[in-house]
């Protein structure tokens with residue numbers, strides 16, 4: 001049986017942790033970071049609980065990836081560069097067959113984003129994974145929710161609704177071909193946080209949020225904080241190949257309300273369109289213009305002909321059912 005310290009040493013402590021901005025990594029009472037002069041520290045925590053956020057039999061590699069991905073996504077949405085993270089783990093047992101792939105999935109993404117694991121806590125209990133990420137962003141460049149301005153374009157990255165499409169297929173709410181499922185499923189299991197794009201947008205875009213609970217719901221947080229409204233063209237929302245084949249009502253509903261996408265929704269002045277497209281190209285992440293910030297409070301959805309569109313049609317309710 002592994003002790004708590006053996007477990008940390010074997011799976012989580014790594015030599016490269018005291019490089020760059022990490023002055024002291026795992027093993028002491030605190031980690032020590034070297035902050036970059038003149039930047040602000042961006043901090044965020046996200047917790048994943050078994051049976052609530054993932055199934056007991058979830059693939060541990062994917063889970064290791066995902067619990068860090070959802071945290072990195074918050075840094076992306078702030079325009080911050082990832083620096084380090086801490087990991088608080090509650091586990092029912094110290095099972096190496098679960099811990100090894102979990103650590104691999106987590107470190108693969110951590111290394112790709114040069115984000116070092118610098119500490120944490122380990123305890124026995126129901127399986128719960130809580131990560132806190134630390135990032136840096138220049139003052140005035142951060143992408144705050146309260147920074148949208150009337151007249152801004154509204155953009156989204158990548159495409160929306162694939163995680164919801166996958167869930168619908170797994171729940172047998174819809175039939176999806178094996179090929180289509182193979183295309184959409186990785187979006188749910190291994191979401192790609194948009195950190196390159198988020199950093200490239202810092203200082204260029206105004207407000208941003210990462211889409212974790214569905215665009216229609218998440219954008220309202222920006223509108224409330226920024227005291228404005230928005231008009232979204234539901235037919236401009238980018239969807240992947242598998243969702244594009246579905247009927248229009250489902251396509252719109254999943255793109256608007258599907259959770260777990262981890263795309264960025266951001267606003268920027270129309271004068272910045274070229275810079276936004278250049279940032280997207282540099283980050284190799286497609287972006288699509290989907291609406292406009294308006295002074296009238298509230299979210300107005302319109303279809304491609306400009307007609308008002310409401311979310312609560314009969315075809316939609318079926319897919320809202322828990």
Ligand code: ADP
Nearest residue numbers: 008012026027028029087089118119120121122
């Ligand atoms: P303390 O008693 O001060 O809380 P611990 O004995 O819990 O310290 O942890 C010892 C060291 O291991 C600390 O540096 C802590 O940050 C690190 N640590 C504990 N659990 C983890 C984990 N799951 N991942 C990474 N580091 C961890």
Ligand code: MG
Nearest residue numbers: 120121122123
């Ligand atoms: Mg501790």
